[in-house]
Amino acid sequence: MLMTSFFLSKRPVACALMASLLLSSCTSSVRISSSPSQADVYADGLYIGQTPIRHKDAKTSGSLLDVRLEKEGYETLSTQIVKDARVNVKALVASPFTMFISLGWILAYPRSRNYVMKSLEAVAPLKVRQNEVMVEVQTNEAAGSDIFVVALENTPCQGVSEASVLEASVGIRLMKEFRVLERRALDVVSLEQRRNLTGLHDESSIVEAGKLSGARGVVLVSRSCDQGSTLTSMRFVDCESGALHWAVLAKDQPLDAVVGELFSRLDP
Secondary structure, eight states, rough: OOHHHHHHHHHHHHHHHHHHHHHHHEEEEEEEEOOOOOHHHHHHHHHEESSSSEEEEETTTOOOOEEEEEEEEEEHHHHHHOOEEEEEEEHHHGGTTTTTTGGGEEEOSEEEEEEEEGGGGGGGGOOTTTTEEEEEEETTHHHHHHSEEEEEEESSSSOEEEEEEEEHHHHHHHHHTSSOOHHHHHHHHHHHHHTOOOOOSSSHHHHHHHHHHTTEEEEEEEEEEEEEEEEEEEEEEEEETTTTTEEEESSSOOOOHHHHHHHHOOOO
């Protein structure tokens, strides 16, 4: 009788501990940051604060979290975070004690996501005439800094079309004013990101990889064929703030002329 009373008296405590364990195992969180920081964050339509901020919920594995970032002077950024990036260790440990209920929460959010917001000043495209080089310089303060050169596209109307060739050609020319880092350092971070289910799928991920590699910025380069004319585009994006330092657009111009015009505008 005494033993029975003992277990009955402990039942509420055990139930409370079980409920606490279940609730804890069902939740996971993700740190949301942005470049620039202090952007307003909306999760599933609800305002949760400003970046950097941590979001936590008890959604089941595989669920989608709708995220929207807003900041004055920048484009609204809408994206989704999938709750399947890593194993939820708490749910794994708790599953034998909760009749396998926690298995529905076995996958968790990625530990963090950083998003690079585009300045509204960079949204309007430059218009360039035949055999012209247009340069827009917001600031030349990043001259001499560490950068990566990444070719987004290399499909000129004539000549070679390998992205690595374009990266090397532009990188060699930019070495006069910048410290161009080995692309392999960026690829190492890219590999690590792919393990976390992000990868270099978009410009935002490229800039984030550059930031993690210690670069001041990333120069995004592309060459494309438009109605028989080769368009060359270069943009310097700051890895920390997401700001655009300068942009170049040229039509039917060799790289030497494009980079030369850029340097003439960057020199004080």
